[in-house]
Amino acid sequence: MAWTRVLTLGVFGVVVYVVVPSAWGQSVVYYSVAALAVVSIGLGTNANWPHNILSARLFTAGVASWVAGDVVVGFQEDPNALGSVAEPLYIAGYIAIICALATVTVGGRRVIRTAELLESAIVAVGVGLASWTFVVVNRSPEIGGNTWAAVVYTNLDVFLLAILGYFLLSRRSRTATLGLTAVALTIMAVSDYASYVLLDPLGRYSETATNAAWLLSYVLMAAAVLHPLPRIDPAKAPSARVMPSLPAWRLVLLTFAVSIAPVVMVIELVRGLPVEVWGWVVVLSSAVLTLLASTRAYVILRDLRRYARKVHDSARTDLLTGLANRLSLTEWVEELLDVHDHEGVALLVVDLDRFSHINETFGYGTGDRVLTEVGARIGSTLGPNGLVGRLGGDEFVVVLAPEARHDTAVSTARAIRRAVGKELRVGDIELGIEVTVGIALSSSVLRPSAEVLFQRAHLAMTEAERRQPRLAVYNRSMDIDRHRQLRLMSEIPKAIAEQELRLFYQPLLDLRTGRVTGVETLLRWQHPVDGLLCPGDFLPSAEQTGMLPAITSFVLREAFSQCRRWRDDGRDLSVAVNLSVRNLVDSTLSEQVRVELSRAGIPGSAVAFEVTESDAMTDPTKSIETLLSLRELGSSISVDDYGTGHSSLAYLSSLPVQQLKIDRSFVTTMTTDPANAAIVRSTVDLARGLGVSVLAEGVEDEATLVALRGLGCDAAQGFHIAEPMPAAAVLSTVSSIEGRSGVLA
Numbered sequence: 001m002a003w004t005r006v007l008t009l010g011v012f013g014v015v016v017y018v019v020v021p022s023a024w025g026q027s028v029v030y031y032s033v034a035a036l037a038v039v040s041i042g043l044g045t046n047a048n049w050p051h052n053i054l055s056a057r058l059f060t061a062g063v064a065s066w067v068a069g070d071v072v073v074g075f076q077e078d079p080n081a082l083g084s085v086a087e088p089l090y091i092a093g094y095i096a097i098i099c100a101l102a103t104v105t106v107g108g109r110r111v112i113r114t115a116e117l118l119e120s121a122i123v124a125v126g127v128g129l130a131s132w133t134f135v136v137v138n139r140s141p142e143i144g145g146n147t148w149a150a151v152v153y154t155n156l157d158v159f160l161l162a163i164l165g166y167f168l169l170s171r172r173s174r175t176a177t178l179g180l181t182a183v184a185l186t187i188m189a190v191s192d193y194a195s196y197v198l199l200d201p202l203g204r205y206s207e208t209a210t211n212a213a214w215l216l217s218y219v220l221m222a223a224a225v226l227h228p229l230p231r232i233d234p235a236k237a238p239s240a241r242v243m244p245s246l247p248a249w250r251l252v253l254l255t256f257a258v259s260i261a262p263v264v265m266v267i268e269l270v271r272g273l274p275v276e277v278w279g280w281v282v283v284l285s286s287a288v289l290t291l292l293a294s295t296r297a298y299v300i301l302r303d304l305r306r307y308a309r310k311v312h313d314s315a316r317t318d319l320l321t322g323l324a325n326r327l328s329l330t331e332w333v334e335e336l337l338d339v340h341d342h343e344g345v346a347l348l349v350v351d352l353d354r355f356s357h358i359n360e361t362f363g364y365g366t367g368d369r370v371l372t373e374v375g376a377r378i379g380s381t382l383g384p385n386g387l388v389g390r391l392g393g394d395e396f397v398v399v400l401a402p403e404a405r406h407d408t409a410v411s412t413a414r415a416i417r418r419a420v421g422k423e424l425r426v427g428d429i430e431l432g433i434e435v436t437v438g439i440a441l442s443s444s445v446l447r448p449s450a451e452v453l454f455q456r457a458h459l460a461m462t463e464a465e466r467r468q469p470r471l472a473v474y475n476r477s478m479d480i481d482r483h484r485q486l487r488l489m490s491e492i493p494k495a496i497a498e499q500e501l502r503l504f505y506q507p508l509l510d511l512r513t514g515r516v517t518g519v520e521t522l523l524r525w526q527h528p529v530d531g532l533l534c535p536g537d538f539l540p541s542a543e544q545t546g547m548l549p550a551i552t553s554f555v556l557r558e559a560f561s562q563c564r565r566w567r568d569d570g571r572d573l574s575v576a577v578n579l580s581v582r583n584l585v586d587s588t589l590s591e592q593v594r595v596e597l598s599r600a601g602i603p604g605s606a607v608a609f610e611v612t613e614s615d616a617m618t619d620p621t622k623s624i625e626t627l628l629s630l631r632e633l634g635s636s637i638s639v640d641d642y643g644t645g646h647s648s649l650a651y652l653s654s655l656p657v658q659q660l661k662i663d664r665s666f667v668t669t670m671t672t673d674p675a676n677a678a679i680v681r682s683t684v685d686l687a688r689g690l691g692v693s694v695l696a697e698g699v700e701d702e703a704t705l706v707a708l709r710g711l712g713c714d715a716a717q718g719f720h721i722a723e724p725m726p727a728a729a730v731l732s733t734v735s736s737i738e739g740r741s742g743v744l745a
Contacts, residue, residue: 003226010219037218044225055104062096124159126257157193184220324389333450345442346404349457355394413437432617436470466536489541504724518574560600581615590629604634664698
């Protein structure tokens with residue numbers, strides 16, 4: 001490698017320089033090695049420092065200026081004399097090198113910060129003053145009248161050494177290239193500083209040692225530059241401190257440097273030296289130190305202000321999504337309510353349905369990416385008068401103002417549901433996300449606070465979880481209903497223990513034969529106070545209390561046992577059981593079903609399981625695994641509420657489905673709404689193409705039943721055929737329905 005060859009050849013040249021006896025021979029070797037170093041540095045910086053062009057050019061110019069100064073000194077009659085034309089070259093070299101170090105970056109970040117440059121300057125002035133006092137002044141007869149040059153050199157040497165100290169301590173400079181550069185410059189600065197002490201006592205040996213050190217530093221700099229500077233990804237580069245700090249050792253060093261000026265003044269007064277000899281230097285140094293210390297204090301205060309702003313912003317920002325957090329949202333809503341006199345402010349709480357299953361199945365990293373993407377999608381639906389934030393967990397908030405009304409809030413909620421409902425890809429995982437939206441509107445009459453608006457929006461969201469579409473606007477009846485929900489939540493364990501849960505059954509009519517082939521199982525709660533409750537009244541609470549597995553076990557056992565009893569009575573009715581998303585991600589479900597089938601003594605083909613599109617798409621992989629395991633038991637799978645979710649045909653074709661159930665929202669009005677009639681017709685055609693049967697829910701009248709039969713629909717269900725009923729009424733009702741088979745078939 002080029003850098004090793006240059007290093008080997010250069011070190012050999014330094015050794016030759018030391019052992020060559022003649023001054024002429026030393027000069028030839030010195031200038032040859034120095035020239036090699038300059039050429040290598042020039043070539044190396046262009047090739048290996050492409051991301052530090054300015055630093056590379058400054059570094060090359062600095063070394064070239066030093067070598068040019070060496071050449072000038074070599075032709076002087078007195079090489080040790082100060083005040084020659086070489087001095088501007090040396091000083092220019094120092095300045096260029098210092099600027100190169102100050103601008104070099106790693107991973108897009110400067111290695112030396114402004115604060116460290118200021119501290120280096122403070123140390124340089126302080127130590128330089130001490131050097132001038134105890135070295136330069138004492139050697140003034142040898143230096144001559146150019147004491148100003150001596151002051152400049154000592155300060156520049158110490159300044160460079162201080163910068164190199166920070167450079168070597170910085171985590172960002174821990175590369176072979178920058179480390180070797182720092183060592184080379186340290187040798188240069190130390191040897192130059194020492195030359196003021198070793199100028200005469202060792203005679204020619206002092207000059208040879210100093211020159212050899214300079215030459216070695218040139219060689220090391222050339223090798224360092226030829227060594228490729230690694231490119232570090234800014235994201236992986238060591239970051240700056242979050243909070244500005246001044247370590248104790250740096251504070252002690254700065255205190256020592258600043259105190260040198262008064263200490264020097266006291267010492268010189270005690271020594272009795274004339275003030276005109278040293279006073280101007282002390283005064284000048286004190287002024288410079290004061291300026292530098294003030295600037296450093298300003299930088300600290302500036303950094304503290306920036307940090308304070310950052311802390312203030314982070315306290316009002318959600319760290320995961322970068323959106324406004326609850327504190328910021330509350331302050332903003334309160335301000336809007338005050339400014340607009342509690343009129344025209346709408347608050348929307350958006351909850352991700354079954355988000356916990358994503359975390360449980362794919363991990364929290366995937367969940368975090370989902371939250372970030374959902375936040376961005378919600379924000380994309382809002383105009384200039386909307387703000388989106390995250391409350392925490394899987395809940396987002398949208399604030400609309402001014403002049404937000406019922407219709408604008410509802411239309412925004414629908415837009416959010418559409419945007420979030422599009423398939424979301426995280427890595428190689430495709431997820432179906434559905435959200436529930438609760439809306440609360442401000443009122444100049446009731447004048448709710450921001451906290452009350454949040455509470456009302458949550459109540460509306462809870463109400464929306466029990467309906468389709470999952471969207472609701474707050475009304476005062478929800479306050480009463482919320483108290484009822486909390487009460488029911490606490491009573492669910494008692495309901496299971498005391499067998500207050502009931503199963504009702506609704507017949508499923510085969511439109512081709514006019515026979516009832518099965519029933520859908522519907523859960524009810526016979527509450528001692530509230531009467532007969534539907535699943536929407538208590539199942540959400542059951543999920544929150546962890547009672548859903550116990551309820552599922554009850555439904556499976558009771559439904560299968562009833563199926564057995566009907567078969568014993570001579571009716572081979574199948575039973576359809578609804579599955580929730582928690583059932584679909586439960587790996588033990590198929591085993592539980594197998595055990596209950598065996599206990600009841602019925603085949604798996606006597607059972608159908610119904611799942612909604614949205615539930616199945618929450619975790620497609622897990623859902624398909626669960627449904628396939630149920631199919632292996634002989635059971636059939638039906639997609640419930642078809643048409644209200646957002647599954648693609650490609651995804652639907654991958655499900656082990658035997659039946660599509662058209663949602664009642666399309667069926668009920670199909671005889672009066674051409675659009676819904678077209679949807680029903682296309683669904684029947686789709687089912688034929690997929691090779692599955694189709695059942696229509698929500699048949700409320702004879703006209704709808706006739707229309708469905710005309711479209712070729714396989715089966716139907718609804719109040720016109722039969723309402724849900726207890727098990728005891730099923731057989732007689734089935735006989736009654738089939739007794740009308742001449743009309744229905």
